[in-house]
Amino acid sequence: MGKVQGFGWPGYTVIKTKKGVIRIPFLTFWDSGLGQHFYGLGCYLCSDHTNTPTDISLADPWTLPHELIRRLGGATLVVIxxxxxxxxxxxxxxxxxxxxxxxxxxxxxxxxxxxxxxxRVLGRNISDYMLSPGFTTITHELLYYVGRFLASRESLWSLLRLYHKTIRSFAFILAYALDYKLQTTWAKVNMYITLMQKKKLSST
Incomplete structure (x- = not known):
């Protein structure tokens, strides 16, 4: 039995076995490749990251200063x-x-x-997708399918970490650079949001 995240923020991934409890820092788990490839297609295809139909949504506060949150013992973003x-x-x-x-x-x-x-570009024509694809988003999609294939076959798990740390990382760096070099719509929106968040942080 396992729990992906808990015990403060960013917390730990907890695995309970017959011999005891194993706690892995969540960022270590996520960055290992295991956290980013063992999830279903439905979760990946979802366009509504903040679950807009709900009265209240909860989220990890990745955009807020991490040191402050750690000193507080954890925090959660709440959208009402x-x-x-x-x-x-x-x-x-x-x-x-x-x-x-x-x-x-x-x-x-x-x-x-x-x-x-x-x-999405691989045959998923859903009207809820609001942004046109950029190099980063297309790369993310292709890499998801490769990672999902590796994750679905236990005999290939030894390759998963290598793939995650090398090919995947390099591909994202290249795609991100292309988006910003060519000023795609995705890059412009991402840059605007990032600048606004930094501006708000500097004024607090």
């Missing part, structure tokens, strides 16, 4: 979209279950949010 959601959330704050600090909504937009909003 309805009066009912706000009522429930404020009730939890007043009851002392959680502590809350309001931050700019720009922090809810993360790198993965933009990846998921980008149109």
């Amino acid at each position: 979209r309805s009066e009912k959601g706000l009522e429930v959330f404020e009730g939890a704050v007043k009851a002392g279950y959680i502590r809350a600090v309001e931050v700019n909504p720009i922090y809810a937009i993360q790198y993965t949010t933009l990846l998921k909003l980008s149109k």
Whole structure:
């Protein structure tokens, strides 16, 4: 039995076995390749990273200063979209279950949010994809399918870490550079969001 994330932030991946409990720092687990390739196609194809139909969405605060969050023992980004959601959330704050600090909504937009909003090119014509594909998003799609293939065959797991650390990393660096060199729509949106987040951080 396992738990992908917990115990503070960014927390640990926890695996329970008959012999005991194994805790792996989440960033170590995620960067190993195991975290980024063992998930289903439906999750990958989802265009709604922030789950917009919900009253309340929760997210990892990757866009906020990590050192501050670690000193606090953990944090979660909360996006509230309805009066009912706000009522429930404020009730939890007043009851002392959680502590809350309001931050700019720009922090809810993360790198993965933009990846998921980008149109897939391999036969997935879904109207919810709002951004045209860039080199980074096309590369992300192709690499996902390669990683998924390796992850689905235990005999190839020894190649998965090598693939993740070398081919995948190099391909992303090249694609990212091409997007910014040619100023694709995806690059412009990503650059704008990043600059806005940095501007907000510097003014706080």
